[in-house]
Amino acid sequence: MRLKLLLLSFLLISFVTIGFCQTPFNRGVNLTNWFQTGSARQIQFTKFTKQDFVNIKSLGCDVIRLPINLHFMTNGSPSYTIDPLFYSFLDQAVDWAEELQIYLLLDNHTFDPATNTDPNVGTILVKVWKQMAEHYKNRSNYILYEILNEPHGITTQQWGQIQQTTIDAIRSVDTKHTIIVGASGFNSYNEMKDLPLYTDNNLLYTFHFYDPFILTHQGATWVSPSMAPLSGVPFPCDVNKMPACPNSLKGTWIESSLNNYGTDGTISKVKSLIDIAVNFKTSRNVNVFCGEFGVYIPNSNNPDRVYWYEIVQKYLTEKGIPWTIWDYTGGFGLFKKGSNELFEYDLNIELLQSLGLTVPTQKPFIIKADSVGFPIYTDYIETKIQESGSGGGTVDFYNDSKPNNGKYCIHWSGAPQYNSIGFDFKPDKDLSKLKAENYALDFMIRGNSQGSKFDIRFIDSKTSDPADHPWRMRKTIDNTFGAWDRHWHHIHIPLTAFTEHGSWDNGTWIDPQGKFDWKAIDRFEIVAEQEALTGKEFWFDNIHITNIDTAAIRDTSFLSYTGKTKKVELGEVKVYPNPMNQYTTIEYEATSAESVEIAIYNQTGMKIVAFANQNNSSGKYSFTWNRQDNFGNQVPDGLYILSLKTSGFSHNLKIIVNRSK
Numbered sequence: 001m002r003l004k005l006l007l008l009s010f011l012l013i014s015f016v017t018i019g020f021c022q023t024p025f026n027r028g029v030n031l032t033n034w035f036q037t038g039s040a041r042q043i044q045f046t047k048f049t050k051q052d053f054v055n056i057k058s059l060g061c062d063v064i065r066l067p068i069n070l071h072f073m074t075n076g077s078p079s080y081t082i083d084p085l086f087y088s089f090l091d092q093a094v095d096w097a098e099e100l101q102i103y104l105l106l107d108n109h110t111f112d113p114a115t116n117t118d119p120n121v122g123t124i125l126v127k128v129w130k131q132m133a134e135h136y137k138n139r140s141n142y143i144l145y146e147i148l149n150e151p152h153g154i155t156t157q158q159w160g161q162i163q164q165t166t167i168d169a170i171r172s173v174d175t176k177h178t179i180i181v182g183a184s185g186f187n188s189y190n191e192m193k194d195l196p197l198y199t200d201n202n203l204l205y206t207f208h209f210y211d212p213f214i215l216t217h218q219g220a221t222w223v224s225p226s227m228a229p230l231s232g233v234p235f236p237c238d239v240n241k242m243p244a245c246p247n248s249l250k251g252t253w254i255e256s257s258l259n260n261y262g263t264d265g266t267i268s269k270v271k272s273l274i275d276i277a278v279n280f281k282t283s284r285n286v287n288v289f290c291g292e293f294g295v296y297i298p299n300s301n302n303p304d305r306v307y308w309y310e311i312v313q314k315y316l317t318e319k320g321i322p323w324t325i326w327d328y329t330g331g332f333g334l335f336k337k338g339s340n341e342l343f344e345y346d347l348n349i350e351l352l353q354s355l356g357l358t359v360p361t362q363k364p365f366i367i368k369a370d371s372v373g374f375p376i377y378t379d380y381i382e383t384k385i386q387e388s389g390s391g392g393g394t395v396d397f398y399n400d401s402k403p404n405n406g407k408y409c410i411h412w413s414g415a416p417q418y419n420s421i422g423f424d425f426k427p428d429k430d431l432s433k434l435k436a437e438n439y440a441l442d443f444m445i446r447g448n449s450q451g452s453k454f455d456i457r458f459i460d461s462k463t464s465d466p467a468d469h470p471w472r473m474r475k476t477i478d479n480t481f482g483a484w485d486r487h488w489h490h491i492h493i494p495l496t497a498f499t500e501h502g503s504w505d506n507g508t509w510i511d512p513q514g515k516f517d518w519k520a521i522d523r524f525e526i527v528a529e530q531e532a533l534t535g536k537e538f539w540f541d542n543i544h545i546t547n548i549d550t551a552a553i554r555d556t557s558f559l560s561y562t563g564k565t566k567k568v569e570l571g572e573v574k575v576y577p578n579p580m581n582q583y584t585t586i587e588y589e590a591t592s593a594e595s596v597e598i599a600i601y602n603q604t605g606m607k608i609v610a611f612a613n614q615n616n617s618s619g620k621y622s623f624t625w626n627r628q629d630n631f632g633n634q635v636p637d638g639l640y641i642l643s644l645k646t647s648g649f650s651h652n653l654k655i656i657v658n659r660s661k
Contacts, residue, residue, distance in 0.1 A: 023287045025103045028063030029328040035068040038652055040086035041396050044387045046380045050096045055343045057102050060358040065324040067109035070128050077607045080127040098140050107146040114638035116153020118606045122162040126169040133174035146180035150187050156194035159184040182206040189277040207277050208292040212264045214257045219299030225252050231299035235308045237265035271315050278319045290316055290323040294332035310354035340427040369433040373546040376423050379406040388422030395421055404444045404488050405554045409541040420527035428461050429521040435495040439547045442492045446539040447484030455529035461520040469503035471516040486559040492549045579656035585624050597645045627657055
C-alpha cells in the first residue's frame, strides 16, 4: 500500500512538473521607453547599459520585462523583415541577461491603447515571431517570448485563436523557449477564463493589474476622458481625503468611479480582484504572471501610492504569482518624483521597501563642475545623455555611410527651420571650469550643399524663479568652417567663442540679458535656426568636449550616392493640422523624379490606408487624408505613422487623430 501511495505521489508530482511551465523567476521591473520606438534607428541604445541590469539585480529582482515595438523594428508590409540593427542591439541585452542570470521577457509591445487590435494582426505576428524564434532558438532559457501586449477591442475567443496560430508558428522553429500568453481586454484577469485550453505545456499566462483605476491612473492624459485634472485619490478610501470630481469629468465614468470608491478603494476589493487570476491559475493548473501593475506618480500622494504597492505585491507573492512592476524609470517608476533617476541618489526608498526589494545606500546629489572632457556622440549617444530632438526631418544616429571612424555617424536631412538634434544631459552639466580652461566643442562634419548654415548651442536649466528662462549660447556654422563638399571636415570651437542668443520660453522670445549659466547646462543642440534645410544633408561624427585639438580626419574619401549606394531623398514633409480632427493635409517635396510610396500605419504596424504611388518630377506635392482606411471606415482616435518611401529613402512622421481637436 505504501508503495502504491509513493507511486501515486510520484505521478502527481510528475504531472505538475511536466504539465505546465514552472515559473523560474519571482519579481522584477519593466524596462520601458528603450525599445519602444518607431524604428530600430530611433533606439537610443545607451539609455540603459549592463550596469542598469546589475543595479536591477542588486535590488533583489530576477526578471526584466522588455517592451519592444516589434512590428516597427521591421521594413513593414508585406514581409515585415526584422532590421539587423535591431538584432545587434537586442543581442547585447540578451547577452547581459544571460551573463547576470536574470530572466529577460521579450514583450511585443506594438499596440495603441486608443485603437482596437486588428483581427488581421495574426499575419504580422506569425512573420515577426518566426524570425525572432529562429534568431533566439539556441539562446538560454533566460529568454522568454511574449506574443503581444494588451490586445483589446476583440473578444478573447477571437484573440485566443490568433494567439494559437502564433504559438504554432513559434513552435515550428523553437520548441524550447517559454511563451507568454494572455487574454484580450488589455490582458484582463476577468477574461482569462475565456482563453482556449492550450495544449502547449511551456506557456506562462499573464495579466495586468491597475485597480482601482482612478487611483492608479489619476493624472493620466492618455485615457478617455483625460484624467489630468484628477489628483489626490487616497488608498485605501478615506472620505475625508477624497477629492471632488473635477468639473470637466462630471457626468463621465470617472465621476461614477469616484462615487463608488468607498467600495472599490478597499484592500478587500483589491484582493478579491487578484483572486480572479488566482482562481484561473488553480482551475487550469497553470502558472500565472502579473506582467504590469503600478500607480502613476505625478498626481498621486506618495504614502498612498506606496501602500497600494505593498498590498498588491504581498498578496501576489502570497498566492505564488510572480510579477514585474510598470516600470523601472518613468511615470510609474522606482525613483523620486522629478528626480534625475540616478540609482545612487534618487530611488524612492519607501516604495522599494513596500515591494520587498533590497534598499541600496543613497547619498545626496550635488552637481560638481566637470574637470575633464567627455564625449557626446561616438558610435552612440553617450551614457547619461538622452536624445531630445524636435520637429520633422530625418535623423539617423546609426548611419554607416563612410563614418570618419568606428561603425556609425549621425545623418541629418530635410530639416524644417527650427528642427533640432538634441542631447539632454542627465543630470545637468557644470561646464564652468572647462570653459575657464579653454575647452572646446570638437566634432567632424560633412555636408552636401554649399551656402547652408545652422546653429550649435548650449541651453541652460530653467530654475523655479519666474524671471529665469532657458538661456542659449550659440555658434552659427556655415561653410567657412569647411566646404560642404561631401568630405569630412574637423571643427574645434572653444566654449568661450559661443555668444549669448536669448531664450524661447512658453511661446515667447526673450532677448539676451547676460544671464546664461555655464554651471547648469541642460542640453546641447544642433538646430536649423538660420533656415530650413530642405534637400540638404549633414553628417556628424565624434562630438566631444575636449582641450585637445588633434582629432584626425581618418576617412578622406568623397561620399557619393552613385550606383547601388544611390539614395533619392524626400525633402521637407509637413502634416497640418496635427493633431487632426476630420482632415489633415500632407505636403512633401520630391528632390528628383522618383516614385514615392505613401501609406499610413496604425501602432500595430498594420497598413490602414495606401495612397496611389506618386510618379513625380521634382517639386512640391500635397494631398488630404480624411481619416478613413482603405475600406472607407473612419479610424479611431490614436497615434498613426505616415510613411513615405522611395527606392532608397524613407521618412516616417507621427499623426495624432483626436476628435476633440
